[in-house]
Amino acid sequence: MSVNEADVRGNFIQDIIDEDLASGKNAGRVHTRFPPEPNGWLHIGHAFAINLDYGLAVANGGKFNLRFDDTNPLKEDQEFVDSIMADVAWLGADWEDRLFFASDYFQEKYDFAVGLIKKGLAYIEDLSADEMRQYRGTLTEPGRNSPYRDRSVAENLDLFERMKNGEFADGTRVLRAKIDMASPNITLRDPALYRIRHAHHHRTGDKWCIYPMYDYSHPIGDYLENITHSLCSLEYVDHRPLYDWVIENIDHTPTLPGRPRQTEFGRLGLTYTLMSKRKLRRLVEEGHVAGWDDPRMPTISGLRRRGYTPSSIRTFCEKSGVARKNMVMDLALLEYCIREELNASAHRTMAVLKPLKIVLENYPEGQVEWLEIENNPENPEAGSRKVPFSRTVYIEHEDFMENPPKKFHRLVLGGEVRLKGAYIIKCEQVIKDEVTGEVIELRCTYDTESKSGGPASGRKVKGTSHWVSAEHAVPAQVRLYDTLFTQENPEQAPEGEDFISLINLNALVVEDAMVEASLAEAKPGDRFQFMRQGYFFVDPVDAKEGQLAFNRIVGLKDSWSKGLKS
RNA sequence: AGGGGAUUGGUCUAAUGGUAGGACAACUGACUCUGACUCAGUUUGUAGAGGUUCGAAUCCUUUAUCCCCUGCCA
Numbered sequence: 032m033s034v035n036e037a038d039v040r041g042n043f044i045q046d047i048i049d050e051d052l053a054s055g056k057n058a059g060r061v062h063t064r065f066p067p068e069p070n071g072w073l074h075i076g077h078a079f080a081i082n083l084d085y086g087l088a089v090a091n092g093g094k095f096n097l098r099f100d101d102t103n104p105l106k107e108d109q110e111f112v113d114s115i116m117a118d119v120a121w122l123g124a125d126w127e128d129r130l131f132f133a134s135d136y137f138q139e140k141y142d143f144a145v146g147l148i149k150k151g152l153a154y155i156e157d158l159s160a161d162e163m164r165q166y167r168g169t170l171t172e173p174g175r176n177s178p179y180r181d182r183s184v185a186e187n188l189d190l191f192e193r194m195k196n197g198e199f200a201d202g203t204r205v206l207r208a209k210i211d212m213a214s215p216n217i218t219l220r221d222p223a224l225y226r227i228r229h230a231h232h233h234r235t236g237d238k239w240c241i242y243p244m245y246d247y248s249h250p251i252g253d254y255l256e257n258i259t260h261s262l263c264s265l266e267y268v269d270h271r272p273l274y275d276w277v278i279e280n281i282d283h284t285p286t287l288p289g290r291p292r293q294t295e296f297g298r299l300g301l302t303y304t305l306m307s308k309r310k311l312r313r314l315v316e317e318g319h320v321a322g323w324d325d326p327r328m329p330t331i332s333g334l335r336r337r338g339y340t341p342s343s344i345r346t347f348c349e350k351s352g353v354a355r356k357n358m359v360m361d362l363a364l365l366e367y368c369i370r371e372e373l374n375a376s377a378h379r380t381m382a383v384l385k386p387l388k389i390v391l392e393n394y395p396e397g398q399v400e401w402l403e404i405e406n407n408p409e410n411p412e413a414g415s416r417k418v419p420f421s422r423t424v425y426i427e428h429e430d431f432m433e434n435p436p437k438k439f440h441r442l443v444l445g446g447e448v449r450l451k452g453a454y455i456i457k458c459e460q461v462i463k464d465e466v467t468g469e470v471i472e473l474r475c476t477y478d479t480e481s482k483s484g485g486p487a488s489g490r491k492v493k494g495t496s497h498w499v500s501a502e503h504a505v506p507a508q509v510r511l512y513d514t515l516f517t518q519e520n521p522e523q524a525p526e527g528e529d530f531i532s533l534i535n536l537n538a539l540v541v542e543d544a545m546v547e548a549s550l551a552e553a554k555p556g557d558r559f560q561f562m563r564q565g566y567f568f569v570d571p572v573d574a575k576e577g578q579l580a581f582n583r584i585v586g587l588k589d590s591w592s593k594g595l596k597s
Numbered sequence: 598a599g600g601g602g603a604u605u606g607g608u609c610u611a612a613u614g615g616u617a618g619g620a621c622a623a624c625u626g627a628c629u630c631u632g633a634c635u636c637a638g639u640u641u642g643u644a645g646a647g648g649u650u651c652g653a654a655u656c657c658u659u660u661a662u663c664c665c666c667u668g669c670c671a
Binding site: 042066067068070100102103105106156159160163164167168169170171172173174201202204205207214215216217218220223225226227228242244245246249265266267268269270271295297302350351352353354355356357358359360361363364366367368370374375379381404408409438440441449450451452453455483484488491492494495496497560562563564565587588589590591592594 | 664
């Protein structure tokens, strides 16, 4: 039971925290936050960030806040606040009583901005957005100072107040920090701090018509919440000097020792899918998937609907690294994590996806035996269940072959196979459709001495098949999911095409299956292993009374069919 | 006249001047009343070139490649 050393060893952020703790910084506090913008759905890349923020807080005896970054009323909505809260909670990150919004501090942010103006560190810009772009320079050329840069403090104060009072139209003016128009770091070329938006905000209503920009709002939120370690993704590295500038220049009187520090880490990506909010939206809007919670989507809601557990996602995030570079994790690792968990916990059941009828000619008509089958060989405490056996059963169509390749372990004409937990049967006759030639039924006999668990059950045959009793089986819809895209990196579409052309049209295959009788009791949200098929989840939306719907979370590893393809 | 990040097998990650190790993937084989699980084994790596050193993934020089930055988005 030893945990792998690599798993418990810290990452570079934990190293920073260790140093801070050792040096007595922040009086030994560790306080993180997850700051989503409520303008879309969370995906597994966000799960990674949440797990990092929350995990680091917990591991260091600290606290974790959930704070919505709602500074842009044009894009944000309560609907997203609700779905994000549900996702974060589902993942197991507990913000306790610390749910905040950037908009909670609009007044403080305004007051701090007035302070900056008074210090001559901010000014009102009259240039249009276009003109500002001209003045900003380029990546290789410095910018020029705005003609409005040297307005008096009094004028700036007056203008800012009138901006707040709604005297000016959207886009006519903006408050800018006075830093350095020649900085090689474009972020520091007098960044905008406030813009005018006569828009209804989902929380503050019409109280404000000026809204702070992220770069100004975020450090203040961190500061007011006494955040110690403000973790964000790599693209904010260039913004760190501005983050520090804001913290250093606002007029604050810290309530707790220390100040927030921004640390950046690489985002997590996944093979065979995308994380781009814009592209995921296209998939939904163009109808390539059924919605944001489509089980093919890499969204948290999609993974949840697919049947992934929060713990498997956490394990996956923990097994992924933390580094100062963006990473693309192998989908296989995520699948490994859910298989590992469900192998230990999921009850085994039998479901036949493509039924092939078998009549056991020497089995008495009308006889039914209730056979005892263990629920989970990995866990004896999971007990057993009774499964009905009768003269007519279904097996998986692909478990019979007329012209089998070498090493085929299942039924062939004249061959034998064990029906899991039941008897060994022998195929005596193949019945085909007269028109199509397709195999539609097998006539078999069973070995009366071979009953599972019986005194003479020790005889070995090379294969075991899962089955259901025709008379007792329950019909169920089974959705077999595969990767959303056909290519590992859907961002790399061929010349002249885009990622839409790489969508895997077989990512969803629906089968009308026959499942064992015990599954009639399955409840929405239950997870099972369908023996030899994979792990399945009772769809919480589509499964209704008397109407079973299962989502394949992940298939079992299959070294047999894999070998056939090559 | 640009600035900022980064580069260890297919993927992710350890090794902080002293045996390049782990996980996943892949491949063999054993086992198997799940071709699962489990077990045993195998393949694959320090981006290149110089240098310092008894010794370099690690330090120095240099080259290459990839990512981010010119929103009144976050």
